[in-house]
Amino acid sequence: MPALEDVAKKIRESAKRLLAEGRAEVVVGYRRGTIPLTTAPFFARTAEECDQLVWSNFARINLANYLPGRKKVALVAKGCDARSAVGQVVENQIPRDELYVIGVPCTGMVDNALVAAKEPRPIREVVETTDDSFTLKGEGYSVEVRKEEVLRRNCRTCAHRTPKLADELAAPEVPGATPDDFADIKALASKTPAERLAHFKDLIKDCLRCYACRNACPLCYCPICFVDETRPQWLGKSNDPMDTLTFHLLRGLHCSGRCTSCGACETVCPVNIKVREFNRILELTVQKEWQYEPGLSWDQKPPLTMFQTDDAAEFIK
Amino acid sequence: MSDFEPKIVAFFCNWCTYGAADLAGVSRLEYPPNFRVVRLPCTGRLNPKFIMEAFKRGADGVWVSGCHPGDCHYIAGNYHARRKFILLHQLLESIGVEPDRLRFSWISSAEANKFQAIARDVVEHVKACGPNLAFRKEELKLGLAEVA
């Protein structure tokens, strides 16, 4: 159970060393958030700035999002983020030698919605010292929460918690969790089309189309996203349910074979939509059809950039 | 429902199915007139958003057809397309698009008879699904209510 402060120290040391050696010009990591239960992305460019870097049970955002187009950058990355970073290199968003990965073996990050369900009173402060529990403090109360009980869904089924391809690790390796069995996705097959549609329409009924999920996703680096195209305009600007559904379907497709289940999209959604449901349908298909998982090697080819002449597609007659 | 005539948006590759439709025409092979054809240079050009757009604008069915694997005019366009279709097909079916509303086929420019047979089959299946009410945009539904 490494103390968070020990991990942070290690991150700061590495960050300072990389800046001093000129290996990196900027270190992208986390600093304390301005409100409880959060961290914020932080770009450290000097030794003094490195002292603001932290490690936390709330380091949910995927910082690989900031890599495309950058030079000489060191990245603080959990298992999933490091895989996204590998994806960025594989997709030529950043050359391998411009990137240095400070990997942090991770035991999962906290889902704030679950915390709020457990503790409805206003939370003024969070005290965290280790990676297995933290203390919530508010007006006249203080309660301890075990992290295991409030983990994000994606973290509960994360098989790649240790960033194996990182250039160095800031904490001891940790074992992976049991991978997602996709039971709910497989169960869709026994429902009628109308039931499935009702399920998915209900899932996204509160979507504001703020596109925070897209903005937080490291895969969404297109200079012009299809949602912003105007000639022709593929998505109306109102909140028509079909436009919203189309957004989620196309977003899912664009991420297919690339998503590392980092959960950044779900984390930033202001209305707690389980955005990844669409990704998971496709993740299952990608694994089944092409036995592919993204971000596990520097030279893998994403499944949609290649083909086999005998790819099975019985439905095309 | 018997007098329901579906509108079906058909995306045909220029080098094969589009030719097959022509050949069926000049060979006087009769097929139903329910299609609005969009000619593609290759199935590799088919962006999934085209299909969503068709449904959103009220198409009752969508049919995508291109060259047989190995016969693509651009050598590999349809191999790439096939991977996209596998994902798209799985996704749309999983979220509740009736399987019969969306059809994929490979038809070469010589296969006028196959074209005729599949065209009939597609119309029959889309008819059985009934009008597309679930996947059209709200404003179109409003339009429908006004004329009804």
Ligand code: SF4
């Ligand atoms: S972040 Fe949530 S509300 Fe915003 S577009 Fe994504 S799913 Fe919709």
Ligand code: SF4
């Ligand atoms: S789609 Fe969501 S879970 Fe997947 S990589 Fe993007 S932000 Fe992470």
Ligand code: FES
């Ligand atoms: S040219 Fe017909 S599918 Fe490529």
